[in-house]
Amino acid sequence: MEKMRAMVLEKCDKIENNPLKLTNIDRHEIKRPDEILIKIEACGVCHSQLHGIEGDWQDIGIPPTLPTVPGHELVGKVIQVGDKVTKFKVGDRAGITPLLEACRICQYCKEGKEYLCESSIITGESYKGGYTEYITVAEDFATKVPSDMKPEYAAPLFCAGITAYKAVKASEPQSHKKIGIFGIGGVGHMAVQFAKVENCDVIAFSRSQNHLDVAKRLGAIDTMKFSENQEEFLANLKEKHGLLDAAIVFAPADIVTDTAIKAVKKGGLVVIATIGEKPAFMAFEEKTIRGTLIGSTKDMEQVIKICDEKNLEVISEVFPLEKANQVLKKLKDSEIKARAVLIP
Numbered sequence: 001m002e003k004m005r006a007m008v009l010e011k012c013d014k015i016e017n018n019p020l021k022l023t024n025i026d027r028h029e030i031k032r033p034d035e036i037l038i039k040i041e042a043c044g045v046c047h048s049q050l051h052g053i054e055g056d057w058q059d060i061g062i063p064p065t066l067p068t069v070p071g072h073e074l075v076g077k078v079i080q081v082g083d084k085v086t087k088f089k090v091g092d093r094a095g096i097t098p099l100l101e102a103c104r105i106c107q108y109c110k111e112g113k114e115y116l117c118e119s120s121i122i123t124g125e126s127y128k129g130g131y132t133e134y135i136t137v138a139e140d141f142a143t144k145v146p147s148d149m150k151p152e153y154a155a156p157l158f159c160a161g162i163t164a165y166k167a168v169k170a171s172e173p174q175s176h177k178k179i180g181i182f183g184i185g186g187v188g189h190m191a192v193q194f195a196k197v198e199n200c201d202v203i204a205f206s207r208s209q210n211h212l213d214v215a216k217r218l219g220a221i222d223t224m225k226f227s228e229n230q231e232e233f234l235a236n237l238k239e240k241h242g243l244l245d246a247a248i249v250f251a252p253a254d255i256v257t258d259t260a261i262k263a264v265k266k267g268g269l270v271v272i273a274t275i276g277e278k279p280a281f282m283a284f285e286e287k288t289i290r291g292t293l294i295g296s297t298k299d300m301e302q303v304i305k306i307c308d309e310k311n312l313e314v315i316s317e318v319f320p321l322e323k324a325n326q327v328l329k330k331l332k333d334s335e336i337k338a339r340a341v342l343i344p
Contacts, residue, residue, distance in 0.1 A: 002027040005344065006132035007324040010067045012055030015332055018325040019053055020070070025127065028136045033084035035136045038094055042151035043130030044073040044316070045340040046159050047185065048275075050328050051252070052125075057275065063125050070324075071130025071342070072098040072123040073159035075151045085139050093145040095158045095304075096130075096137050098123050098294055104140070115294050130155075131324055133344045143300045146308055153314045154304075156186060156339040159294065161303045161314070163250075164190035166295040167273040171246040173198035180204075180244040182226065182260050183251030184211035186339035187273070191248060192218045193312045203241060206251075208334050218313060226251075230259050237263055250274055261287065316341045 004027040013019035030037050049070045052062045063070075075095040078088045088094060102109050102117035109117050121128075128135055145154045164187050171179055177200045181191050184206040195202045196219040204215030204223045212223035222241065227233045237243070243265035249257050249272050258279040261270050266285045273292045281289060295303075306312065315338035319327045327340045 001029075004028075004133040005321065006069045006127075006129075007321060008067050008069055009053055009063070012053060012058065012063070012066075014054055015050065015325060015328045020131070020324050020328075022322050025069075025132070028128065028134050030080055030082050030136055032138065033082040034138050034140070035082045036078050036085055036088050036094065036139055036142060037080040037134060037136050038074075038076040038096070038142070039079045040074050040076040040130060040133055040135060040344050041093075042075050042155040042318075043071040043342045043344075044156040044159060044186070045071075045324070045327050045331060045336075045342060046073060047252070047331060049124065050331055051275075053328065060275070065126060067127070068125060069127050069129035069132050070124045071132070072096075073155055073157070074123075074130035074135065075145055075154040075158065076135070081139075087139040088142065088144070093147055093149070093151075093154070094142040095145050095154055095300075096123055096135065096142055097158045097162055097300055099141060100128060101138055101141055112296050112298060114296055131321060131342060133321075141297065143297060143304060145304060149304075149308065152316050152318050152341045152343070155341055156190075156314050156316055157303050157307060158300065160186040160339055161190050161307065162295045162300050163187050163273055163292075165194050165303045165306070166299055167191055167248045167250070167271050167292045168194040168198065170271045170290050170292045171195075171248055171269060173200050175199040176201050178203065178241065178245045180247040180260065180263055181215070181220075182206075182247060182249045182256050183274075184208070184215045185250070185336070187250045189214050189218060189315055189338045190312070191250070192220055194306070197306060197310060197312075203244070210337060214315065214337060226256065226259075228255050230255070230262065233259060234262055244268060246271070248273060254279060261289065315339060318343055
């Protein structure tokens with residue numbers, strides 16, 4: 001059997017200890033007639049992957065199995081198709097989101113919410129991850145990418161992009177609705193732009209001045225440095241802008257979620273697009289707290305369409321596959337401006 005290079009995680013460990021090992025593993029092969037084989041051109045490096053690698057989320061079953069090959073937002077060229085494939089042909093460019101597969105027959109799948117399927121298989125939580133050279137996927141769970149869209153641009157759209165798009169949609173955007181985005185990184189910088197497409201007034205919050213500068217350049221009407229001194233932070237927000245109509249939380253810190261809820265007006269909406277503990281919630285204020293998770297294949301098609309037509313910006317830094325440990329350390333230290341991309 002042919003081999004391929006992959007960054008393999010044998011056991012969870014701090015990224016400083018270089019837990020990902022460059023290994024030759026068996027190359028994936030088409031096993032079902034509806035599958036395509038993709039030669040990976042680029043794979044984005046997501047912050048949630050860092051939590052999985054370091055073992056922060058083992059209590060919720062992430063990663064579900066070891067060893068694993070991480071990486072769940074990837075783009076590449078189709079080099080082989082199964083006998084029953086009609087959506088793709090050899091030479092097409094295709095991308096895969098964190099949703100590698102779903103059952104297609106449950107209630108969620110039938111409603112077009114296949115990303116909620118209880119039997120879903122997640123990209124990068126088995127040997128089928130993007131930190132390698134090839135991957136197979138059923139054609140229904142891959143999305144066509146324009147041939148002129150650069151891989152390092154397209155790959156981050158398949159997690160950061162769709163997560164941002166879905167979160168903005170969940171915030172019920174309207175013209176001049178005042179939306180606060182908490183956390184401006186790979187996902188947040190895309191959310192600023194999707195909210196601007198909807199003509200919302202975006203205020204960006206981050207601990208990093210570099211990230212705030214990015215948000216301002218991409219169209220936020222204002223930016224504010226996040227502070228864990230909640231009383232002072234909220235007082236500054238009220239003085240400058242009043243309370244928010246809605247907030248979207250991408251930063252995986254409970255203090256951020258709690259602050260976002262308090263930053264929204266009575267009757268307002270908070271979209272939580274990260275993992276955290278249940279924060280304090282005053283029912284009498286009639287606020288709505290809503291969770292969100294990536295999106296459907298149809299959502300992904302819309303992300304590609306909007307980014308192509310509106311020429312949205314994807315800020316990415318390119319690194320070779322074998323530098324995955326060092327890249328994740330940079331991400332941990334907030335040294336990545338938005339999204340890092342690995343090239344095999």
